[in-house]
Amino acid sequence: MNQNILASVLLTFAVLGVCGAQVKAPAPFGPVPSENQMRWQEMEYYAFIHFSLNTYTDQSWGFGNEDINLFNPTNLDAREWVRVCKESGMKGVIITAKHHSGFCLWPSKYTEYSVKNAPWKNGKGDVVREVADACKKYGLKFGVYLSPWDRNRADYGQPEYITYFRNQLTELLTEYGPVFEVWFDGANGGTGWYGGANENRKIDAKTYYDWPNTYALVRKLQPKIVIWNDGGDRGDLRWVGTESGYVGEKNWSLLNAKGDVTWNMLHHGLEGGDSWVPAEVNTSIRPEWFYHPAEDDKVKTVPQLLDSYYHSIGRNATFLLNFPIMPDGTIHPTDVKHAIEMNKVVKQTFAANLAKNAKVEATNARGGSKKFGPQNAVDEKNDTYWATDDDVTTASLTITLKKPTLFNRFLSQEYIRLGQRVKGFTVEALVDGQWKELGKGSTIGYKRILRFPAVETTQVRFSITDAKAAPVISVVGLYNAPLILDAPLITRNRQGEIAIASADVGPQFYYTLDGATPTTKSARFTGPVPTGDGKVEVRAISFDPATGKSSPVAQENFDISRKDWKIMDVSGDQPYALLDGNPNTSWKQPRNKTMPVDLVIDLGSEKTLTGFKYFPDQGMWGPGVIAEYEFYVSPDNTEWQLVSKGEFSNIKNNRVWQMKTFAPTPGRYIKLRALRNTDGNNDVGYAEVDVITN
Ligand code: FUL
Numbered sequence: 001m002n003q004n005i006l007a008s009v010l011l012t013f014a015v016l017g018v019c020g021a022q023v024k025a026p027a028p029f030g031p032v033p034s035e036n037q038m039r040w041q042e043m044e045y046y047a048f049i050h051f052s053l054n055t056y057t058d059q060s061w062g063f064g065n066e067d068i069n070l071f072n073p074t075n076l077d078a079r080e081w082v083r084v085c086k087e088s089g090m091k092g093v094i095i096t097a098k099h100h101s102g103f104c105l106w107p108s109k110y111t112e113y114s115v116k117n118a119p120w121k122n123g124k125g126d127v128v129r130e131v132a133d134a135c136k137k138y139g140l141k142f143g144v145y146l147s148p149w150d151r152n153r154a155d156y157g158q159p160e161y162i163t164y165f166r167n168q169l170t171e172l173l174t175e176y177g178p179v180f181e182v183w184f185d186g187a188n189g190g191t192g193w194y195g196g197a198n199e200n201r202k203i204d205a206k207t208y209y210d211w212p213n214t215y216a217l218v219r220k221l222q223p224k225i226v227i228w229n230d231g232g233d234r235g236d237l238r239w240v241g242t243e244s245g246y247v248g249e250k251n252w253s254l255l256n257a258k259g260d261v262t263w264n265m266l267h268h269g270l271e272g273g274d275s276w277v278p279a280e281v282n283t284s285i286r287p288e289w290f291y292h293p294a295e296d297d298k299v300k301t302v303p304q305l306l307d308s309y310y311h312s313i314g315r316n317a318t319f320l321l322n323f324p325i326m327p328d329g330t331i332h333p334t335d336v337k338h339a340i341e342m343n344k345v346v347k348q349t350f351a352a353n354l355a356k357n358a359k360v361e362a363t364n365a366r367g368g369s370k371k372f373g374p375q376n377a378v379d380e381k382n383d384t385y386w387a388t389d390d391d392v393t394t395a396s397l398t399i400t401l402k403k404p405t406l407f408n409r410f411l412s413q414e415y416i417r418l419g420q421r422v423k424g425f426t427v428e429a430l431v432d433g434q435w436k437e438l439g440k441g442s443t444i445g446y447k448r449i450l451r452f453p454a455v456e457t458t459q460v461r462f463s464i465t466d467a468k469a470a471p472v473i474s475v476v477g478l479y480n481a482p483l484i485l486d487a488p489l490i491t492r493n494r495q496g497e498i499a500i501a502s503a504d505v506g507p508q509f510y511y512t513l514d515g516a517t518p519t520t521k522s523a524r525f526t527g528p529v530p531t532g533d534g535k536v537e538v539r540a541i542s543f544d545p546a547t548g549k550s551s552p553v554a555q556e557n558f559d560i561s562r563k564d565w566k567i568m569d570v571s572g573d574q575p576y577a578l579l580d581g582n583p584n585t586s587w588k589q590p591r592n593k594t595m596p597v598d599l600v601i602d603l604g605s606e607k608t609l610t611g612f613k614y615f616p617d618q619g620m621w622g623p624g625v626i627a628e629y630e631f632y633v634s635p636d637n638t639e640w641q642l643v644s645k646g647e648f649s650n651i652k653n654n655r656v657w658q659m660k661t662f663a664p665t666p667g668r669y670i671k672l673r674a675l676r677n678t679d680g681n682n683d684v685g686y687a688e689v690d691v692i693t694n
Pocket of ligand 1: 060061185186187282289650653
């Protein structure tokens with residue numbers, strides 16, 4: 001070592017000595033993530049792929065006796081799926097190796113109900129292998145979904161089935177290379193084919209599957225895996241209580257290892273939880289998980305996908321987005337387009353942290369040291385952090401930018417290897433000499449992003465207003481996202497008036513009522529538009545006058561107006577919430593009723609009915625989501641004709657519009673009979689009920 005180098009090494013030691021080499025890093029606080037959970041959390045965004053015999057039968061859940069001969073995708077190339085996932089910014093893929101129908105996408109040794117007996121590739125195909133190989137080729141991680149509920153197996157419900165299940169799991173976890181995540185779906189619906197028994201089988205999900213031993217097997221076979229479950233038996237990750245694509249604003253990566261898990265705990269985590277169980281937001285790019293041609297125009301738009309992005313990754317969760325595969329074995333081009341475009345916007349938004357290496361000051365830094373100083377939060381490194389003294393749980397960090405800077409996003413990350421600590425924070429900008437609040441939140445965790453209208457400033461203050469222990473912040477960022485215009489939401493109230501709205505603040509709306517494509521030359525929406533009593537097709541766009549850009553066209557086809565409808569045997573106005581056109585208002589039947597529970601409506605005059613629609617209550621508390629129904633039509637409220645009956649499959653997890661059609665039937669009265677709800681109690685609720693006429 002020459003003299004100069006020696007001198008500078010000594011100087012460095014001296015400086016570190018003064019500035020904090022002796023200042024100790026904060027000790028971990030509470031539960032912390034395992035290495036497997038850390039690796040998984042850093043993936044942030046990955047895909048689900050739903051593909052099975054359901055794809056060919058247009059079902060949400062196969063019954064277990066669907067014909068294997070239907071499985072014959074002519075254009076299947078899993079490399080295309082994985083390429084789309086990669087181009088969408090995803091870091092992994094989870095394939096439905098076996099869904100509830102029991103049909104296996106790999107040639108399992110343990111069943112005949114698999115691709116090995118399908119016409120596809122003359123029984124020589126293996127979808128799971130193709131996905132695993134494609135993941136290797138594109139550098140994505142590979143995961144499997146294996147449904148515990150199996151509607152095909154005769155032995156489902158018996159101990160033998162558990163052996164079968166573990167044998168299958170062993171195949172999947174030993175023959176396809178590294179698996180980053182395994183997904184044990186919690187759905188256990190009851191009825192099924194069960195080897196020809198055609199019956200309703202109830203198991204006790206808590207005890208039947210003997211999860212502790214299955215988990216041990218999984219960890220032995222794949223030591224680097226993370227296990228998903230829906231909260232019952234604690235795995236490494238948790239469901240967030242909804243498939244609608246968001247987790248709570250307050251989101252702790254904690255739960256208790258033992259005890260029951262409520263919906264609230266799934267959705268928000270548990271502040272005082274004794275175990276690290278972070279959240280995964282799972283949702284489909286379409287309303288349903290499997291492909292249904294009727295949903296080709298219901299693919300989530302880029303703004304809707306972005307909403308889920310900000311409500312998952314932006315709220316301390318990961319984002320698991322599903323692509324349904326079409327019968328020919330490909331992903332629908334609209335789904336591909338939207339997912340890739342969404343990633344472009346995300347990349348553009350987060351390309352440059354406008355606060356990178358900016359001047360930062362903090363009200364407190366651990367031991368007064370540079371080692372834990374605020375500049376660590378803007379150095380673009382995830383493993384350096386700003387930390388305060390142990391007894392300081394409120395502190396501010398002020399960023400001074402070199403020049404006035406425009407931004408509309410704030411991002412922050414805690415160094416979660418030391419635990420999740422922050423309980424409350426605010427973000428302010430100095431505007432005209434005053435601190436103006438841009439946004440606030442409760443938890444931060446691995447990553448938190450706030451959205452707000454763009455602001456131009458040179459100073460930003462990030463204040464931690466409440467924390468469980470001294471905050472440890474590894475990243476603070478400011479970004480300017482491009483403005484995205486959403487296709488507006490069109491609703492029609494009972495009086496037949498149209499309303500148009502959008503999530504954005506400020507866009508103008510233009511609409512047509514004659515099927516024409518709206519432009520800025522069409523009528524401009526300024527308030528409710530009367531549309532009479534008949535059917536009406538409304539199309540509308542949002543328009544940004546600043547850029548001259550328009551949104552995609554929104555379209556709604558409304559049937560006859562519900563102005564003259566009368567709900568029978570009820571009193572007051574409240575029940576009419578189910579006819580008001582507003583999906584956010586609902587009505588629940590009186591609690592003293594027991595199933596079956598009827599809703600009878602007088603349509604005011606005779607109509608020729610061809611179907612009905614039901615939109616369930618979207619709320620949390622006893623929503624009374626109907627799972628099994630009968631639908632009747634009557635000329636006189638006395639003689640009733642049963643025109644439709646069945647189940648609303650998967651409505652428990654996915655509370656979207658349900659539409660049932662039937663042969664044209666004239667009638668003036670309708671009766672929607674609830675036979676069973678998704679919670680197995682007597683609650684019955686409705687956000688909207690409508691009919692289809694011809
Ligand atoms: C649910 C299942 O019932 C759906 O069909 C889908 O697979 C979803 C991911 O999980 O519980």
